Amino acid sequence: MSAITGVFKRELRSYFATPVAYVFIVIFLVLSSAFTFYLGNFYERGQADLMPFFNFHPWLYLFLVPAVSMRLWSEERKSGTIELLLTLPITMWQAVVGKFLAAWAFIGIALALTFPLWITVTYLGNPDHGVIVASYIGSMLMAGAFLSIGSCISASTRNQVVAFILTVVVCFALVMAGFPLVLDAFRAWAPQGLVDAIAGLSFLTHFASISKGVIDLRDLLYFLLMIGFWLYASAIVIDLKKAD
């Protein structure tokens, strides 16, 4: 059995060994439905699609994903199990990826449990299933990007609350990167090229284009590179910080 699978299985099982998993899943389902029906006016719009559902995912993830990622490494460091884990015959990379995939799969399970909405909209009308599948893929990718950021920040502190708050802030900045709130801070002094580059980092823009049903290679690549970059950073941070 490969090392990544071993870490993955242990990690995923540990979510369900504590109430964390159940609390998270229930809250996620309740909030995503509440947003869809009340804020998104799912019925009133009279359209057979899941836009009102997926539109709120960036905001939902902004608070819920850091709640999952905050314990990823800070708990290992706090309890000392990081020493146990990293002296097993596995590489740092396998440990980082194994733990990340477990957290991602966990969010995937929560996301998959929203399938009744899909059934509902299919029952009520005749939605474009391609768009829905694309949106689910986009949502999953975005969750992965949030998680990888959380993984890196969680590696840098042994305090979970600090990890949570910092992750929310960084993710918020990235979600809002295409909007004046963030761009105005740069526009005054930075060259236009940099401002455009920052705008291009926005989660919202990339997610929005995927959830329209267009799976553009650039959007896929954006999220995958984002995940790769932050996981690589995680490994470096763990290496630097594991001694203290």
Next chain:
Amino acid sequence: MIETHALGKRYGEFTAVDGITFKVEPGQVLGFLGPNGAGKSTTMKMIAGFLAPTSGTAKVCGFDIASQALEAKRVLGYLPEGAPSYGEMSVRQFLDFIADMRGVDRSVRDRRLDDAIGRLQLEAVLEQPIDTLSKGFKRRVGLAQAIVHDPKVLILDEPTDGLDPNQKHEVRTLINAMSRDKTIIVSTHVLEEVHAVCNRAIIIARGRILADATPAELEARSRYHQAVSLTAGNLMAAREALSRVPDVAAIEVDAQDGRLTAFPKPGRQIFTAVSDALREQNIVVRELALEGGRLDEVFRTITQGTAAKEATA
């Protein structure tokens, strides 16, 4: 086999481990002694592959810890300080996980698990979450995970810390039983442990090796080595008699229990002379003992002696 060469670890200006070189052969149990913060744990963490050394090298069974890290980790069993484990897992799940990660072969897996569970007497708590166990059991779970793959090299950081005397005895018996074909390093600051399990001891302070010898050799450095201690009814008479023995260099009386200790001149044996002198004077002796030497005294002399020297330098 473990071999280190000028192994060192610096954190910025602070040197935690300052060029440690030693070699441990199979069958040896090496005791790491030293005050808190001496660099014992850091050295062990480097050999176990958790921390990267900033200078020097170490080899575990011939595998370099930097360039052949995975091979080195594979032949090694490690109990980190404080015996950390995943609290939400049951003992069985945890050991299964370690066995999987260690790549224990399917054909011997059950036997290895049963062996580790049996040796540490974990049968009764197998299905319990580790979080709910007592400190003693947690430590034993930590030891079980270190031996589950039958490693050639064992590194145990304070394996008996926090155990009661019976549990300490059991762990020492376990280490002795495993020592025949394994290379074992044990760190401790319980000096009696050195006698109980180690056939070699290294004393570390401020990141440097200050002594490397067998426990008996270390004791021979003690002022108390070959000294004679006794308790007598007539203390003054006994003291008087001892002072006339030619090879006695000094006599001390313990203010608390009135025990008398006669120290020999260097290299001399005084036991027979002392007991003859007491008999001649008809002094009633309640107890008469030949001292082997006191490790705690040697430990203090070695570790504090250099501190004083460095302070004046």
